[in-house]
Amino acid sequence: xxxxxxxxxxxxxxxxxxxxxxxxxxxxxxxxxxxxxxxxxxxxxxxxxxxxxxxxxxxxxxxxxxxxxxxxxxxxxxxxxxxxxxxxxxxxxxxxxxxxxxxxxxxxxxxxxxxxxxxxxxxxxxxxxxxxxxxxxxxxxxxxxxxxxxxxxxxxxxxxxxxxxxxxxxxxxxxxxxxxxxxxxxxxxxxxxxxxxxxxxxxxxxxxxxxxxxxxxxxxxxxxxxxxxxxxxxxxxxxxxxxxxxxxxxxxxxxxxxxxxxxxxxxxxxxxxxxxxxxxxxxxxxxxxxxxxxxxxxxxxxxxxxxxxxxxxxxxxxxxxxxxxxxxxxxxxxxxxxxxxxxxxxxxxxxxxxxxxxxxxxxxxxxxxxxxxxxxxxxxxxxxxxxxxxxxxxxxxxxxxxxxxxxxxxxxxxxxxxxxxxxxxxxxxxxxxxxxxxxxxxxxxxxxxxxxxxxxxxxxxxxx
Amino acid sequence: xxxxxxxxxxxxxxxxxxxxxxxxxxxxxxxxxxxxxxxxxxxxxxxxxxxxxxxxxxxxxxxxxxxxxxxxxxxxxxxxxxxxxxxxxxxxxxxxxxxxxxxxxxxxxxxxxxxxxxxxxxxxxxxxxxxxxxxxxxxxxxxxxxxxxxxxxxxxxxxxxxxxxxxxxxxxxxxxxxxxxxxxxxxxxxxxxxxxxxxxxxxxxxxxxxxxxxxxxxxxxxxxxxxxxxxxxxxxxxxxxxxxxxxxxxxxxxxxxxxxxxxxxxxxxxxxxxxxxxxxxxxxxxxxxxxxxxxxxxxxxxxxxxxxxxxxxxxxxxxxxxxxxxxxxxxxxxxxxxxxxxxxxxxxxxxxxxxxxxxxxxxxxxxxxx
Numbered sequence: 001x002x003x004x005x006x007x008x009x010x011x012x013x014x015x016x017x018x019x020x021x022x023x024x025x026x027x028x029x030x031x032x033x034x035x036x037x038x039x040x041x042x043x044x045x046x047x048x049x050x051x052x053x054x055x056x057x058x059x060x061x062x063x064x065x066x067x068x069x070x071x072x073x074x075x076x077x078x079x080x081x082x083x084x085x086x087x088x089x090x091x092x093x094x095x096x097x098x099x100x101x102x103x104x105x106x107x108x109x110x111x112x113x114x115x116x117x118x119x120x121x122x123x124x125x126x127x128x129x130x131x132x133x134x135x136x137x138x139x140x141x142x143x144x145x146x147x148x149x150x151x152x153x154x155x156x157x158x159x160x161x162x163x164x165x166x167x168x169x170x171x172x173x174x175x176x177x178x179x180x181x182x183x184x185x186x187x188x189x190x191x192x193x194x195x196x197x198x199x200x201x202x203x204x205x206x207x208x209x210x211x212x213x214x215x216x217x218x219x220x221x222x223x224x225x226x227x228x229x230x231x232x233x234x235x236x237x238x239x240x241x242x243x244x245x246x247x248x249x250x251x252x253x254x255x256x257x258x259x260x261x262x263x264x265x266x267x268x269x270x271x272x273x274x275x276x277x278x279x280x281x282x283x284x285x286x287x288x289x290x291x292x293x294x295x296x297x298x299x300x301x302x303x304x305x306x307x308x309x310x311x312x313x314x315x316x317x318x319x320x321x322x323x324x325x326x327x328x329x330x331x332x333x334x335x336x337x338x339x340x341x342x343x344x345x346x347x348x349x350x351x352x353x354x355x356x357x358x359x360x361x362x363x364x365x366x367x368x369x370x371x372x373x374x375x376x377x378x379x380x381x382x383x384x385x386x387x388x389x390x391x392x393x394x395x396x397x398x399x400x401x402x403x404x405x406x407x408x409x410x411x412x413x414x415x416x417x418x419x420x421x422x423x424x425x426x427x428x429x430x431x432x433x434x435x436x437x438x439x440x441x442x443x444x445x446x447x448x449x450x451x452x453x454x455x456x457x458x459x460x461x462x463x464x
Numbered sequence: 465x466x467x468x469x470x471x472x473x474x475x476x477x478x479x480x481x482x483x484x485x486x487x488x489x490x491x492x493x494x495x496x497x498x499x500x501x502x503x504x505x506x507x508x509x510x511x512x513x514x515x516x517x518x519x520x521x522x523x524x525x526x527x528x529x530x531x532x533x534x535x536x537x538x539x540x541x542x543x544x545x546x547x548x549x550x551x552x553x554x555x556x557x558x559x560x561x562x563x564x565x566x567x568x569x570x571x572x573x574x575x576x577x578x579x580x581x582x583x584x585x586x587x588x589x590x591x592x593x594x595x596x597x598x599x600x601x602x603x604x605x606x607x608x609x610x611x612x613x614x615x616x617x618x619x620x621x622x623x624x625x626x627x628x629x630x631x632x633x634x635x636x637x638x639x640x641x642x643x644x645x646x647x648x649x650x651x652x653x654x655x656x657x658x659x660x661x662x663x664x665x666x667x668x669x670x671x672x673x674x675x676x677x678x679x680x681x682x683x684x685x686x687x688x689x690x691x692x693x694x695x696x697x698x699x700x701x702x703x704x705x706x707x708x709x710x711x712x713x714x715x716x717x718x719x720x721x722x723x724x725x726x727x728x729x730x731x732x733x734x735x736x737x738x739x740x741x742x743x744x745x746x747x748x749x750x751x752x753x754x755x756x757x758x759x760x761x762x763x764x765x766x767x768x769x770x771x772x773x774x775x776x777x778x779x780x781x782x783x784x785x786x787x788x789x790x791x792x793x794x795x796x797x798x799x800x801x802x803x804x805x806x807x808x809x810x811x812x813x814x815x816x817x818x819x820x821x822x823x824x825x826x827x828x829x830x831x832x833x834x
Contacts (some may be wrong), residue, residue: 052794090773090793095730099529099723100766107521109510121729124634128724132648143633150636195729199632 023076028318028386029349032356034080041082041365043355045070045348048101049118053093054226057252057283059118061336063088065344068330073348079355082365084348091122098122106133113373114138114354116347120146120165121196123158130157134370136377138350140343141165141277143200144454147398152455157370159377159392160399161309161343165200165249167450168276168306168403170209170459172247175304175405175445177213183272186214189243190221191234191258193250198223201249201276205453205460212461218243226253235261244271251278253287256300260291263299273299277306280408282338285439296422297410298437304444307406309346309388311441312337319345319385334428334436346384353382401449411438418442483673485666502527502658506651524651526766530758531661532718537742537754538668539711544740545749546672547704548684549598550606553613555735557709561587561716562726563621566637567628569721576640576647576721584713590617591709598701602687614733622728634727637720653722660718664711669751671707680704684749741801745808747815756816764804769797 025031045066051059070084078084089104091097098121105112106129115130117123117139123146130137134157141162144152163171176183188210192198199221207217218241222234235258238246248258259273278284280303288300295301310317312324323345327337358368358376378395389402409418411426418440419425427435451459476482486492505527508518536558543549565583568574574582590613597609621629629635639648640656647653671677679700682690691697720726738761746757773796777789812819 052792056794090770092794092797094797095727096529097766100526103522103525107511107525109517121727124727125723125725127634128636145630145633150630150634195632196634196727 025073025076026318026322031353032360034356035360036363036365037081038079038359038365039081042085043079043082043351043365044112045084045086045116045351046105046112046114047086047116047118048089048091048098048105049116049122050093051088051090053091054253055093055119055251057287057335058278058281058338058340060340061332061338062118062340062344064330064332064336065341066348067344068326068332068341069345069348072326073352079352080359082355084351091119093119095121095125098125102126102129106135111135111370113358113368113370114351117158119197120200123147124196127156127158134374136370136374138347138377140340141168142399143196144203145200146196148454152457155395155398157374158398161346161388161390162277162399163306163308163401163403163450164399164454165197165276166203166206166453167399167401168308169201169206169247169249170451170453171306171403171405172274172304173206173210173213173215173217174451176215176245177210180214183215183245186216186245187242188215188217188245188247188274189238189241190217190249191231191238191246192221192223192248193226193254194223198249198254201247203453203455205455205457208461208463209451209453209459215245216242224257226250228257231257231261232265235265235267239265239267239271246271246273248273248275248279250275251281252283255279255284255303256288256291259288259293259299259303263291263293266294268293268299273303275303275305277308278339279303280305280307280339280406280441282312282335282439285408285410286335286436289434289436292422295420297419297425298439300408300439301410303408304405305408306403306450307441307443308400308403308447308450309342310386311406311443312342313440317386319387322385334438342387346387349384350382350390353384354380401452402447403450404443404445404447406441406443406445409440409442411440485669499662502662503655506654509651511651521651524654526762528651528654528657528722530755530762531657532715532722533739533742533758533762534754535661535664535718536712536715537739537746537758538665539708539715540739540743541748541751541754542668542671542680542711543704543708544743545747545753546677546684547680547701548687549595549602549701549704550740551594551610551613551705551708552607552733552736552740553594553610553617554708554712554739555731555733556613556617557587557591557712558716558719558735559617559621559728559731560590560709561713562720562731563625563629563635563716564713565717566635566720566726569638570636571628576638577642580714580717583717584710587713587716588706588710591705591712592702594709595702595705598705599698611733614736618728618731629728632728634725637724637726639724640721647721648724653718657718657722660714664714665751665755668711672751676700676703738801741805743815744805745815747817747820750815750817750821752820753815753817756820760804760816761801764801765797769793769800772796772800 049059066086070086074084089101115135115137117137120143123139123142127146137158139158139160142160143165147158147160148155176186190202202221210217220241222238224231224234246258248255255275262268262271262273284300288298291299293299310320314320354376358372359365362368362372378392381391383389412419412424413426425437427437430436453460486495506512506524508516509521510517511521540554543551561583564586565579568579594610594613598606622631639646679695683697683700687697742757742761745760747753773793777792780787780789
């Protein structure tokens, strides 16, 4: 009996992976059919970024997304039979570490065909090196210098899935200009983190484009370090200069601090807080939970910004449905259910498609190199899990232009829509004894191309 | 300073022999051999001209980075180790070297070979300005005065000089060329950086054998006594600041032309502090101190700490469940760096170079222990 039981157990152990291999992807994921069997090989997602520094609120969910997505796709055949793996390295936000990690990857005997970056500063540092080494990179969003070189006219080897930061503020100005009834006499005060990321959206081109949309951008941007806890003076300076909109190109604690300061100064009815796509994130909603506005909701309630992909609440999108289901299956906490988790899934799905196309083109995984991958990236037209549209126009662009404007609100107690006050909001007790409000993002516009505000870009007003 | 110990049976017969950089034939052979070996390293890598794969390619970038920082810390050694002054603005001086050379190359069309010495001299001149307070203040107050450089210089580069420096955005730097030969390819800068680094280390060591070097040391040991002996303390302090900044300028210039791209984020206060820590760990006042310090800190931050993160991440939650392991790397890196610095200050305040001297002496006088 015991032998029979053991034999059955052995059979089951052998059968489980075999059955697991048989799992298939849902119909809405339409990858290119594989013409080459890569069984036994490995496709590695090489990624380095600030996993533990000020970007950790974003990068930790990214790692979770990558890990869950890789497990999901591996259980469904990986990349044409090859197993997906990831190699994540932490820079801690230190450029010296970025260089060291890049040197490590770029000198591997089997040089990566593709690298995933995260920070604009990293992209700017490595832009020319990656072009020289012919290693393409994927990044979520970037600055003009990181993607198009210092002159803004030399497309590099790094491709962003979100619009350029300068184009995002352009989208925002276009929205504000078109909604003069909501934003009378708009004056934008730019308040952000110093450095490549924080300063990326404040350029001559964006200032003149906004002016053409009827939106004044103050010529006195204010910068505060990510570690700052009091930015009253910065906010007051901008408000005194006439700002009734504060735009921030920061993430996590940055937008939360700007909104908290506006509320603290009693300006939440007079000043609109807005920001880059990272500002519209779960992390901002959660970090802002302790600073309440006059309506009793977190001060970040009403924050407006870019939303260049589908969001967690848009469950009519099958990709969102799948990601929600997998996040629940993997018991991902609320703090993990953010932008980066979505993008992690989108990234892995993109990898599967890119490698399928590349291998079909050159016949084997060994024959795929950076130059082949660059060609595939530039000529592919694909929608990763339906989250956004991956199309670099045959290599003409380095950042996907699709964008829309959305507003951050908080879920009401019934879970049927946005809360109107603190009493009306749905709250969740957290392990640290505080109460979290559930952030939701409500699109205000449809997807449309963001203006092209690179130096010499198509939408830059003449003479600027 | 290094101890004047000879192996048994080796005697100096002249003052020149006594102060020679390489006192014995073996020393000379060893030094030259090591230099040649260093120059051979790129030839033994996969991307070398022969496509050999004997040494990992990763070594090239790492050695170049170490060499650049050795130059910068060697400059700090002249100021701190030999002259007893202190500076917390060294990274800012590197920024001056990096940006001035880049501007000379981009806007004035100068070649790297001209931009390098000119930017070094310009940085030296900037160092002189920030050295002026040393006439009146010393110790803690001088630290504060030099700290000003670390705030003023990046501010100047970021805002008023933005049309030239690109402000917070990166600035592209052209690759050096020599007789039509470009140094743009990976590792080509190795043959500029390494010889220059060796030359500047020897030059720094040579300073200690000159009248200027002896004046520096006398100021460090007792500035009042030095003044009473007729040494123009202020002039020599300024010379030390000039030389220190000049070295930083060369390091900054090399960094700019090596990466072909510079941003201000690479020259912030934490870099100045790290360089000072490198010097303390390596051994201030020892010619080899910068090499030991830079190599140790690189090893610590790029190999030891990343290797520790995974086991610590697994272990910590079991004993300290309230610790957030997400930020472990960001926490572990400064923690271990600070700990290493503290350990060196307590256990080996004269740094690794002093330990190396003790080891050398023990080796030379073997088999006698005393």
